[in-house]
Amino acid sequence: MLANDEEKPLAFWQGSDRHEGREQKTLTIILKSGGCSWNRCLMCSYRHERYTGLLADELAIRLIRQLRFVTRAVRIEEIEVVKLYTSGSFFDENEVPSAVLEEAGTLFRGKIIIAETRPEYVHEEILGDFITRIDDGTHEKPLYVAIGLETTNDQVREKSIDKGFSFADFNRAVGAARNTGTGIKAYLLMKPLFLTEKEAMADMKQSLSDLSGIADIISMNTCTVQRGTDMERYWKQGAYRPPYLWSVADVLATAPMEVLCDPLGGGQSRGAHNCGECDKEIIDAIKFYSLSGDRSVLSAVSKMECPCREEWAAVLDQEMPWCMPLTR
Numbered sequence: 001m002l003a004n005d006e007e008k009p010l011a012f013w014q015g016s017d018r019h020e021g022r023e024q025k026t027l028t029i030i031l032k033s034g035g036c037s038w039n040r041c042l043m044c045s046y047r048h049e050r051y052t053g054l055l056a057d058e059l060a061i062r063l064i065r066q067l068r069f070v071t072r073a074v075r076i077e078e079i080e081v082v083k084l085y086t087s088g089s090f091f092d093e094n095e096v097p098s099a100v101l102e103e104a105g106t107l108f109r110g111k112i113i114i115a116e117t118r119p120e121y122v123h124e125e126i127l128g129d130f131i132t133r134i135d136d137g138t139h140e141k142p143l144y145v146a147i148g149l150e151t152t153n154d155q156v157r158e159k160s161i162d163k164g165f166s167f168a169d170f171n172r173a174v175g176a177a178r179n180t181g182t183g184i185k186a187y188l189l190m191k192p193l194f195l196t197e198k199e200a201m202a203d204m205k206q207s208l209s210d211l212s213g214i215a216d217i218i219s220m221n222t223c224t225v226q227r228g229t230d231m232e233r234y235w236k237q238g239a240y241r242p243p244y245l246w247s248v249a250d251v252l253a254t255a256p257m258e259v260l261c262d263p264l265g266g267g268q269s270r271g272a273h274n275c276g277e278c279d280k281e282i283i284d285a286i287k288f289y290s291l292s293g294d295r296s297v298l299s300a301v302s303k304m305e306c307p308c309r310e311e312w313a314a315v316l317d318q319e320m321p322w323c324m325p326l327t328r
């Protein structure tokens, strides 16, 4: 049982990521916060995880307790990179009060911090202030902002995701971050709603090409069907299928840069999947590539044989788009 002054985050775990060209020890923390201000993306269930009805001071206390809970539970001195997620925006003051940033700055000083946020909360003042707290001179880039851009195509982002910001908004945030020496991590989403398999691959290839030279780190999420979302409703109607792992491996193999990818829910009907026979081998190859940067495993995947490969080829060839009107 938790003591009164203890508060657990939604989740936290230790792992490894490829960062700045080598494998580094990470600590990922999903904080329960005041909640995402946008709160309407079609595939997102994280937005339901929030405190409601708390005054800013109480919200700050709850969040600070979560951070302290984690730092008591792990050997923080062994961690190199701390990834902070809030199911929204770490730099939205209404969601994460400034006292929480002060505490995080103290607890994680000297680490590399990757903090997720929507672009409208990326401002030089708040980033510069946070860097001052975490930077002890160890790292050239102690802070990265992680933005769920999802795709560089504004129409796909609007129609298939309802994300509520444009590629131009993202680029403005990139400019503001760069002015403070903050790095950029962009999240892309492979196969949101209403795209055929072929369209989804083309969208991702174009997005990767567009982000070349803009983002320091690119992480591609393969779309999963989360509970209680619009996407789940379409999926139950047979109107959505997550991407084939063949598509994911192909996109990664042909990307113009290294791309991180951990196909969550891979091999299951709600995640990127193939036939069930070949899934594990491909997922293992994707994870190995993501951690090592070694593309040869992806080339090996492209030569693998499985009957479902023909099914995938037929889908690419024959699946037709169904119409989304551009205007109302």
Ligand code: SF4
Pocket: 036, 037, 038, 039, 040, 041, 044, 045, 046, 047, 087, 088, 118, 148, 163
């Ligand atoms: S901005 Fe992020 S947290 Fe908010 S609804 Fe969209 S995907 Fe979910």
Ligand SMILES: [Zn+2]
Pocket: 274, 275, 276, 277, 278, 279, 306, 307, 308, 309
């Ligand atoms: Zn197969």
